[in-house]
Amino acid sequence: MYKIIRRYSKLTALGVLAVLSLVTVTALSLHGTEKAMAQQAAGGVQSLRGETDIPDDNIAPVLPRQDTQAGSFERAYRQQPPLIPHKIDGYQIDRAANQCMLCHDWPYNVDQGAPKISETHYVNRDGVALDEVSPRRWFCTQCHVPQSNARELVKNDFKSAVDLE
């Protein structure tokens, strides 16, 4: 047997190569049909992942940096909740405590030189004025938000109340 293989060594090598290439070509073509079938199954609808295949990683978009500035941001209209011009990363606002109050609640705001929370925030839903911020106003970031000069998600032609006049 050994002698036979040695005698026909070139032939054996060729045979092995042929088998290997056949396997590779079959595997590749199978993979291709799978991909095409998957796309058909989705009905041509693209997910938020876009063209990216499931095992591949999307390129993460750059996180916009927060804008901070001395003083406050201008309001765009009269009723607008004032925007947050400083970092609030990791501020605790939960059932136990609200770290915004450490500077913005009276009397702390006097000491810290920070704007005081509007008096409307001390009135509960029954119209009773309280000595502390009303529970319905507790979660500041529901209305007051930090700012970032990010690209608008939807194209729009918003104008501030001042610009409209």
Add this chain to the structure above:
Amino acid sequence: MSDKNGKSGPGVRGRVVQLWKFISRPSTAALGTLLAVGFVAGIVFWGGFNWSMEMTNSQTFCITCHEMEQNVFREYRETIHFSNRTGVRATCPDCHVPKTWIHKVARKIRATGELFHHFAGTIETRDKFEAKRVQLATNVWREMKETDSRECRNCHNFDFMDYTLQESRASRRHQQGIEEGRTCIDCHKGIAHTLPDAAFEAWNTMEAALRTEAGG
């Protein structure tokens, strides 16, 4: 080796007398030998003492107790002292154990109280811990008030701050803080762990108590 009672082997009294003789009578060994042995023994014992004390001065050691791992450590993992842009991390002992030797030893001795409460199970469940949180937080605040936030200042020193690089509000308030003789914890509370219920009230009570203590 028989004592006055005539029993075989030394009694307690006999041992004490023996020890006293060993200490009070000059040794027959040469002075050089005594010094050399003493020197080596000093290195072994003093070094061993400090080494084992440093072993208890690591985050790994702190969180071997579930009271620390499941409460304060998990909160700390979400904060800037754990993960930040420059990659500098302050672990438990950096803030809670003084760097200077004498204060460190004093703190370590007080920590035996914490050991007692660990084995007594004072804060062994989440509910027990939450119920005690105000008291525990106030203890730390009070300590930081009394030491002028010494552990904070190991890294954050007023003298080393560049106020022009700080955010406008931070810059203004820090410089006011220096003038008014404020300390870090006066404003920076709840930065590494969650604030307890009624935190502000507890702080105000503690501050008032400190003022009256200082006043007389």
